[in-house]
Amino acid sequence: MSQAIMGRGVSVTFYGHAAFKLSGAGVTVLIDPWLSNPLLNTPVEKVGKVDLILVTHGHSDHVGDTVAVAKKTGAPVVAIHELSVILAQQGVAQVIGMNKGGTLTAAGLKITMTHAVHSSTVEEGGRLIAAGDPAGFVVEFENGFVAYHAGDTAVFKDMELIHELYHPELAMLPIGSHYVMSPAEAALACRLLKPRWVIPMHYGTFPVLTGTTEELKKLLKDEPGITVLPLKPGETVE
Numbered sequence: 001m002s003q004a005i006m007g008r009g010v011s012v013t014f015y016g017h018a019a020f021k022l023s024g025a026g027v028t029v030l031i032d033p034w035l036s037n038p039l040l041n042t043p044v045e046k047v048g049k050v051d052l053i054l055v056t057h058g059h060s061d062h063v064g065d066t067v068a069v070a071k072k073t074g075a076p077v078v079a080i081h082e083l084s085v086i087l088a089q090q091g092v093a094q095v096i097g098m099n100k101g102g103t104l105t106a107a108g109l110k111i112t113m114t115h116a117v118h119s120s121t122v123e124e125g126g127r128l129i130a131a132g133d134p135a136g137f138v139v140e141f142e143n144g145f146v147a148y149h150a151g152d153t154a155v156f157k158d159m160e161l162i163h164e165l166y167h168p169e170l171a172m173l174p175i176g177s178h179y180v181m182s183p184a185e186a187a188l189a190c191r192l193l194k195p196r197w198v199i200p201m202h203y204g205t206f207p208v209l210t211g212t213t214e215e216l217k218k219l220l221k222d223e224p225g226i227t228v229l230p231l232k233p234g235e236t237v238e
């Protein structure tokens with residue numbers, strides 16, 4: 001099912017939890033592809049052509065099926081330097097390590113790594129390995145459409161800088177609480193980021209992720225310029 005709402009030449013598919021596919025002008029980017037999450041469980045083959053994979057941090061609900069998707073599609077994986085090294089060791093053929101504040105061009109997209117307030121480790125053989133800092137991504141398409149995937153984060157005042165520097169029209173923000181922002185913090189994040197559209201994520205996957213899209217909508221009632229787009233897992237908006 002696909003709803004035409006944004007009208008900016010880019011389609012956004014929500015695979016559940018924090019996993020998204022963004023496609024525009026023939027270029028497809030996957031973000032935090034935990035495709036086998038309990039909300040949807042999408043087989044890797046179903047995702048189709050992928051040109052680039054972005055991973056915000058090392059936790060298994062974000063790295064998810066990255067290695068399998070990279071192997072299947074041949075797409076390079078962009079992550080913070082330390083996590084990119086770990087993913088290369090896990091069998092990703094092409095990794096692109098970067099760090100916060102930097103921008104790179106890959107598959108015709110401008111990718112900027114942003115700050116995120118969270119933690120980041122990878123579990124290997126029952127041990128936790130430090131995976132560098134957690135991050136978010138700003139993705140700019142050739143037609144100028146800019147999307148921001150916050151990764152897992154608390155709200156932070158420098159989200160104002162993300163607005164000032166990149167003007168994301170679409171923000172994908174966690175709202176589940178417990179490990180990430182709840183709707184209250186996400187509403188403030190929206191006021192700092194000033195996007196036209198917000199897609200809530202990272203809620204409802206587990207019982208502790210209690211935040212709801214209705215709460216966020218209610219808290220943003222006085223912001224007519226910001227539209228909350230609650231996507232069901234598997235849904236696409238254009």
Ligand code: ZN
Pocket residue numbers: 057059062118119152179
């Ligand atoms: Zn996390």
